[in-house]
Amino acid sequence: MARIEVLKTYKIYIGGAFPRTESGRYYPLHDQAGKLIANVCLSSRKDFRNAVVSARGAFGGWSSRAAFNRSQILYRIAEMLESRKAQFIQELIQQGSTPKAAETEVNLSVDRLVYYAGWCDKYQQVFSAVNPVATAHFNFSVPEPMGVVSIIAAQETGLISLINAVASVIAGGNTCVVLASESKPLCAVTFAEVLNSSDVPGGVVNILTGKVSELYTHFANHMDVNATVYYGADDNVIKTIQELATLNVKRVFIHNEGNGSSVDAQIPYHILDTQEIKTTWHPIENIGASGGKY
C-alpha cells in the first residue's frame, strides 16, 4: 500500500507564532485540476487587531536594533529562502505557475531580499542631511521608521509581491501586518516559516490570509497603525482606504500598477515611503570663534 502523505495545515503568523484564525473560518484552495490543496484561514478583524498588537510590541526593539543587525537578519531570510527553494517552486507550481516561471519568481524573491538587506544600513546616509542653518546651531535631519504598517500585497503573484512589499518596510525598521494574495496564499504561509527561522523577532512581520474585501477597511481604519500600503488597482478600495486613513492621519501608499515582480520595482525610495524625517537642533557655543585661530 502506498504511503499516506502527511498534509500540511496552513495557518497564519502572528507575533512569531502560528495560530489558526480565531474566526474558525477557512476557504478551500484548489489546484488547476480542481483537487483540494489546502484549507486556508479566512482571517478576521480580530486576527488583524491581534497582529497589530504584536507589531506594535515588536516595534521598539526592531526599530532600535543596529541597522547592521537588521541587515544581517534580512540577509539571513534570503539564505533560508534559498535553502527551501524547491518547496517554494513546488507550491507556486501547485498554484498554477509554470516550472520556469516559478523558479524565476523564487530567484527574484531571494535577490530582492538581498537587495534590501544591503540597504538597511545605507538609506539613512542617502536620505539624511546636515542642514546649514543661519544661526549657531548644529542641525540635522534623519529618517526614522513610521511604526506599524499594514500592507495588502498584490494578488497576482504569491511570493515576490509579498516579499517586495514587506522587505522595504522592515528594512526601514518598521513592523507590519501583511495580507497575502487570496488566490495564491501558500507561499506566504511557508514564508512565515522562513521568517520564523531567520532570527526575525516575533511580531516584526505578521502574515494573514483571507479576503481583501473583508479586511481592507480594518487595515485602513485601525488607530494604532501608522501607514497603509495597498498593491492593487480597485478604485473603490483605494478611495475607501484613503478615506478611513484620515481617522488618525495615516500615511497611504498606493501601488496600482505592477506587482513588484520587475527588477525596476526595487528602489530605496520605497524604504523612504514609510520613514518620517526627524530634524534635531542643538546650539553651538561660540566661544573663541570670531577671529580665533583653530
Place this chain on the structure above:
Amino acid sequence: MAKKTTPQLDFNSSWNYAPAPEDTKHINLKKQYELFIDGKFVKPAKGKYFETINPANEEVLAKVAEADETDVNKAVKAARNAYNNVWSKMPAAERGKYIYRIARLMQERAREFAVIETLDGGKPIRESRDIDVPLAANHFFYYAGWADKLAYAFPNRKPQALGVAGQIIPWNFPLLMAAWKIAPALACGNTVVLKPAETTPLTALKLAEIIQESGLPNGVVNIVTGAGKTGAAIVNHPDIDKIAFTGSTDVGKIIQKSIAGTNKKLTLELGGKAAHIIFEDAPIDQAVEGIVNGIFFNQGHVCCAGSRLFVQEGVADMVIRKLKDRLETLIVGDPLDKNTDIGAINSKGQLETIHKYLKIGKEEGADMYQSNCSIPKKGYFCRPTLFLNTSQSHRIVQEEIFGPVLTIQTFRTVEEVIEKANNIPYGLSAGVWTDKGSKIFNLTTKLRAGVVWANTYNKFDPTSPFGGYKESGFGREGGMHGLSAYLKF
C-alpha cells in the same frame, strides 16, 4: 528653615518702560483689497468683501475680497494656463531668478511687511521684524537656488513638477507660511493658488504686489482671500494636482478625506502639543528662558509650541519659582511697541477658545497661575498662564489650546517622561534640556516628533525641514526634504 522670606517680585510698579512704538506712517495700506488672479487685482464675482481688523484695538484695517467657487475656478485656470504655456517651458535657472527677485523685493520692503504683519495679526513687532519677515525672505532666497539643481537632491531619479498647487495657510505666521508654501512650489516648477487665513490676509496681498512688481509671469501665483468655503473650493477643484495645508488637525482630516480617491498629492502640517522636558542636570536659567520662548512666542499661536512642560522632580520647585518670576517680567500689550513680549490674541474667536480652555483646566482640578501684569482694555489679550498639578488625562494636557497657556507635570525617570511625552496623538515637535550629551541623543531618538530642539526651542530656518509625525500631519516643509512635496518622479 526660613520660610517665604523672599519678597514677591513686582515689575508693575518701578519697572515701567516708556512706550516705544514702531512708526506706522511709512506703510502703504489700501482701504480695499481685491483678489490677485492672473497677475491682476480683480474684483470678486459676487462683489462680496469682509473686514480684517487689528486685534490689538479692534479697528478695521481694510476690506478684503471674498472669493467664491467662480473666483477660485478663475484662479485655477490662470494657474493652469501659466503652467502649461509659460512656467513649465521656462529654463529652471530663469525660474530661479524670478524667485530671487521676490526675495530681494521682500528684503527691501521688510519693515513695511513687519508693521502690517503686526497690525493685522497682533504679534509683537519684535517678532515680525526679526523673525517672520526675514525668515520669509530667506525662504524665497533658499528655494530660488534649488530651481536648477533639483536632480541633485534625488539620486537616480528624474524629478518633475506636479502642475497646479492649491495652498491654504493659517493666521499665526501669515507671511512666513505663504513663503513656506510658494517658494518650494515655484522652485519645483509648479504654479500656485494660495489662500491666506481670513483674519490675516494683508501681508499675502502685499506679497501679491511684490510678485506683480517682480515681473513674475501672470498666473504663476494667484492669491484668493476668503474663509473656509474658499478653501473648500480649492481643495475640491478637479484641476488641482497638489494640496498643501497648514492648520488644525480637524480641518486637515477633512481635507485628507475630501481628496480621497483623487490623484491629488497632499502635505499636511497640522496641530501639535509638544512635550518640553527639563532634566535635573539642565542649565536651569537657560531652560527657563527656553520654556518662556517655547510657549509664549507669538502668544502661543504656534503649532510646535512647547505647551506641555515636564520637569524632573528634583528641580521642579526651583524651575516653577523661576518661571513664575520670569512671567512677571513679561510685557503684554501693544504689539507695535518694541518692548512688548506678548502681543494680541489673533482674533476674538481664538480668545474665546483660550478662555474656554482656562475654564476647563480649572474645572479639571488643575491650579491656574497667571502673571499680575496689566493688559490693555481694548483688543484681545491674555495673560501668560501656567497650569500646575495637571495630569496626562486632562483635556488641557491632551488638546491643542493655541494660546499662552502652559501645562506643567513632573516626572522621575527617563522612561516615564518618554512614555508621557509620546502618549498623545500629536507628534510635531519636542524639546529637551540637559547638559548630558548621551541623554540628549537618547531622548531625541525616542521622542516621536518631527522636530526636536535640544537645549533650545522654537528655532526655524529655511534649510531645516519642518513637519510632523502621527496626527500632526505628513510631508516636510523647508530644506532639501521640502522639495519632494512638490515633485513627481
